[in-house]
Amino acid sequence: MVIVRAPPGKVILYGEHAVVYGEPALAMAINRYVYVMAKARNDNKVSINARDLRLAGVSVTINEDGDIVARTDYGAVISALSYVKRAVELAMEYLDKRVGIDLEIRSEMPVGAGLGTSAAVAVATIYAYIKELGYDIDKRELARLAWQVEKDVQGSASPTDTTMATFGGIMYVKPEGNNAAMEPVKPGTSIPLIIGYVPRVSTTKDLVAMVRKKYEVMRDVIEPIIRSIG
Template sequence: MRKMSVASAPGKTILFGEHSVVYDEPAIAGAVNKRASVKIQESLNNYSTLKSYDLGFEVILNTRRGTYKLVKGKPGIIRYILNAMGKFHDHSNIDMTLGLNLPIGSGLGSSAAVTVATIAALHDYHGVPITKEKLAEEAHGVEQDVQGIASPLDTLVSTNGGLVYLSREKRIVRFDKPLDAPFVIGFTNKYGNTGKMVKHVRHLKDNYPELINPVISTMGKIANEARIAILKNDIDRIADLMNLNQGLLDGLGVNTYELSRMIYTARENGALASKITGSGGGGSIISLCKNSTVDNVANAINKEDSTIKVKFSGEGVLVNRRSPPFN
């Protein structure tokens, strides 16, 4: 029987703290019930392969050089996998399969989910014990290498799961109870580019610090107010804070026509609040709804764009060993 390891990790949605979290402000995010999965098998050939039936691509890998030869499709997320393999693989020949039911570039943390699952599967394949804290740190390092600058929030949430508050000191505090409200994620076919958007905000901050620093600080204060509101399950206050947060994101220039269209469509069809989730520039919005309006919101957005209804998930990274390598 061929040696094999399988790992999976969830995507995430950010409720509060996009962009400001890069500058050590607090944030609130949650793992969702959509995941990336990575299967690694010992190869019967004298080369390594990577394929994804979900994304429709197949490549032959050169893990030593960090390059690949395209067999078919467009492997848009492969840079994260190659970077992880360069750091954590011994370059033995393997066959890797990637499963993904998260839209790429939509602000739902697809790159973090893929990175966390890849590293977890590699460590398991090589029998390397690792803590979740270390896994999140390693995955963040990969995202930084690929994007140039990256928030640790995505990889922290993907590794640990649950609805979490990330403090200024990068300490994760899990909420004991799930947020009792339905959400609709809307996304367009215009993908966002996290690295580009983070660099855009950095440019504004460097050139207009007296204007942008207070905006970033206020976003942090909103996240702290939201933490209290979530603990009280004060849905109306959470909605107000989400809409306030969206105004600041708009001011940072990370909104687009398509995102704005979805935001106002959601609000006009019964959403209590709607805002960008993720880095913007394309990608996704998140809408807080009532049980009675969640279908109306989803149907309205679906006329021009796409939606998924998500639930927050308490499960983080999962590995298929009887004795998990986490402690």
């Protein structure tokens, strides 16, 4: 059994949304974490106990066909757990092994608050699965796989959140095709930061899709704004 604490959630200081379109972003970690406990099984099933991933006490099983079977009526949970499902699939593909796993997930961050919870879950799940099976993975490759999780689930995503969940600290991030520049930044002084949180959920997937639609419909207006942000 292994327990992984994903390096923390994040706030984007500069480059929000523009980073999805290839512009750079500067992001900073915060001291809130996601924990994933993984224990290998003797079958091919994936069992997930998500204690506080959107709703407390949610238990689901992913069967051998990859379908999520939930023991709850809350459809919103399925969306949140799509990141876990895809993270496990990519970890299996990376190792070229399919081994069942019991996962227990705890989060100190609210879901849907823009703090990168889904990215932290993806990073921690992939790493926990790989470590439980006795392997290791380079941090940049871990960040790349977790970024793929977000792209697959959301349809479009920047590498910012998954980079932060992998490395922590303050990072300069710039997409470069299917890869990304990921460089640590050392500030010359401390950076005081206050985060205000209100219990209003807006999913990253929906917000990214909204910006994408505006970009496609009013490209001559939106593209200069994106470039200016960069």
